[in-house]
Amino acid sequence: MNNMTEQFKNITINNLNNEHLCCAIADKKHQCGVDTKKVWLKERIAEGHVFRKLDEKGKVFIEYAPIETAWVPVNGDNYIYIYCLWVSGSFKGKGYGKSLLEYCINDAISQGKSGVCILSSKKKKPFLSEKKFIEKFGFQVVDSIGDYELLALSFNGTKPTFAENAKKQSYDSNRLTIYYGVQCPYIPNCVDQIKKYCHENHIPLELIAVDSLEKAKAVPCVFNNWAVFYNGKFETLHLLNEGYLKRMLDI
Template identity: 30%
Template sequence: MEITKIREVTPENVMEETLFCVKDITNPGFTCKRIWFEKRYKEGLRIKILKDDSGKMIGFIEYVPIEYAWRPVDADTFMFIHCMYVYSKKNRHKGYGSLLINEAEKDAQELGFAGVCTMTSKGAWIANKSLFEKNGFMEVDGKGRFELLSKKWDTTAPDPKLFDWTTQQKKYRGWHLLYADQCPWHEKSVEALLNVATDNGIELKLEKISTAEEAKRAPSGYGVFSLLHNGKLLEDHYISATRFRNILKKELLS
């Protein structure tokens, strides 16, 4: 393994360290995520970036006390991992992901939490569960394409569980897009989808999720992005304009 160092992003150094997923500080998505991050930092949210000895970014992890998690999860005294990613394929299977997970575990133990948990999936924009299982996590709940994994050192603590996000979907009649700044790429996707909707004479109603509680009660497993039409969830992660055009064709023909 190369010589590595872990840098914690703070409101004071975020312009220098950036946010890993988006490094261009002039990008509108960076600004949205930065503002969101600075508010969440006070709630205990942490972003840590793994770098090699030359300063090149290898991967990152974002985690938060589960009370303030922006996912449909329910538990007490757990740390929750929002995102964890090792960028380059050549850097995978070298133990870097485990180093990042260990950061969340270490902070959770220092704060007296019962354990750490996360959501995983084989689908897009979220980590696969295999790495977490290698680090001692166990699946404790699941719904649709998502699994909830937990690692706890307080065996008396109840396991975390998932909220049933499908119960929220029926109330969304017409076209709806719910999103949050937890992901810096949402801003670009929302603008693209709005333009496509306008071009096709579709009224796409936007709702920006502004609190963790709203995200927990969102109509999708990902929590921070939901595209719905007449009570049906069509996408649970950000998409391109081309993907939305294809969705429109299918929905309008059905």
């Protein structure tokens, strides 16, 4: 296990500028998003935010933070919240996901945390960790909103919950409305694409920047960097491209 541990690296204030951030590693159109993410991450590291990745050019990483400072509408006492656990392509099947998740669990134990939690779903959805994999480590569903579920591994019997406002799942507008953060490097490019498409097709659009912890905790739906409403109803956490947007709007 030590050999595998040595293959990983944590992002720190000292190495942040020189390290890649995995998910947008090879795509120049997302470089703006990477730069924005690094600015955001620099402020979060001091709060106990962890970004741990494989020390190779690949999409293999885990990202988590204390629940009190996690930019999501989830509440709990002394928990760790996992934003993202991603192992892609040829890196799958080598135990990297297991190693990263166990590192997070052990880190939480060493800090005297009450447990670890993560957003998942009843059926596999893009950009969310697979429920069956997470359950293998003892995580259980502790709260749910529609198809979305909050899974937790409790060390002391306490449980985190979705914030009350997250259960609203509605927004008082018929416009295409998107809540977006800056944590994911893909988001700035997605926002540019959506703005261009909506302008060219005369689609009313409202973009709401979730640029503070307070705003993130108050989002009126499930949120993990991105949330889309249409005709007043919550639709998806899926990052939108032109094709997905056409299908959603039935154009």
